[in-house]
Amino acid sequence: MIKDLVIKNRSYRTYDRGAVIPREKLLEYIDTARLTPSAVNLQPILYLPLSDRDADRILPYTGWAKALDIKLPPEGKGPSAFVLLCIDREKTPNPAPVMRDIGIVAQTLLLSAVEDGYGGCMIGSFDAAKIKAELELGENIDILLCVALGKPDERVVLEELEKDAPTAYWRDGDNVHHVPKRKLEDIVINTGVSD
Numbered sequence: 001m002i003k004d005l006v007i008k009n010r011s012y013r014t015y016d017r018g019a020v021i022p023r024e025k026l027l028e029y030i031d032t033a034r035l036t037p038s039a040v041n042l043q044p045i046l047y048l049p050l051s052d053r054d055a056d057r058i059l060p061y062t063g064w065a066k067a068l069d070i071k072l073p074p075e076g077k078g079p080s081a082f083v084l085l086c087i088d089r090e091k092t093p094n095p096a097p098v099m100r101d102i103g104i105v106a107q108t109l110l111l112s113a114v115e116d117g118y119g120g121c122m123i124g125s126f127d128a129a130k131i132k133a134e135l136e137l138g139e140n141i142d143i144l145l146c147v148a149l150g151k152p153d154e155r156v157v158l159e160e161l162e163k164d165a166p167t168a169y170w171r172d173g174d175n176v177h178h179v180p181k182r183k184l185e186d187i188v189i190n191t192g193v194s195d
């Protein structure tokens, strides 16, 4: 069921680095992501798959769970792959509408990986200039989002959030990562209109 997959698809920040996702698998996930909706069907997103050692090269330029005061991923426990979601600035001078497409393809990549027993994390906090320099990317390529992928090696659990309580995630003494989610009744707008 899609809901089971969505529940399993947490943001993971500790991985079994020995379990490398092959490049062919990344291409398979990208092949699924490219079939998703796109505003005006422009499909401006370009995908840059990085596996194994290439993933290690950009890891230092990504930021993880900055709200927590711990080093994540722990040393040697980084993702074995990334897919960088990019645009060609010359062909897509206005990235604003692309930001809607980005979330759709990022989630599709993650769900594809989770279905395969992997997992990942969207990374919006990254040093684009350093990644571009490291990978020798062309001037015209803008990186909009990084999607980290790998074999998760930590426990993440969902919590029901009390109305208006802080949404911050936390880790307990056993290093279990807790993610509060707002309740259904707190997010549905009731207009008094019934079916």
Ligand SMILES: Cc1cc2nc3c(=O)[nH]c(=O)nc-3n(C[C@H](O)[C@H](O)[C@H](O)COP(=O)(O)O)c2cc1C
Binding pocket: 009, 010, 011, 012, 013, 063, 064, 065, 066, 121, 122, 123, 124, 125, 126, 156, 169, 179
């Ligand atoms: C667009 C986007 C950007 C994100 N950027 C980061 C990031 O830079 N670093 C990080 O550790 N997590 C990042 N996350 C993951 C969120 O922190 C995570 O989705 C949130 O804590 C809820 O956890 P969950 O994904 O397990 O539901 C990002 C998520 C989204 C949707």
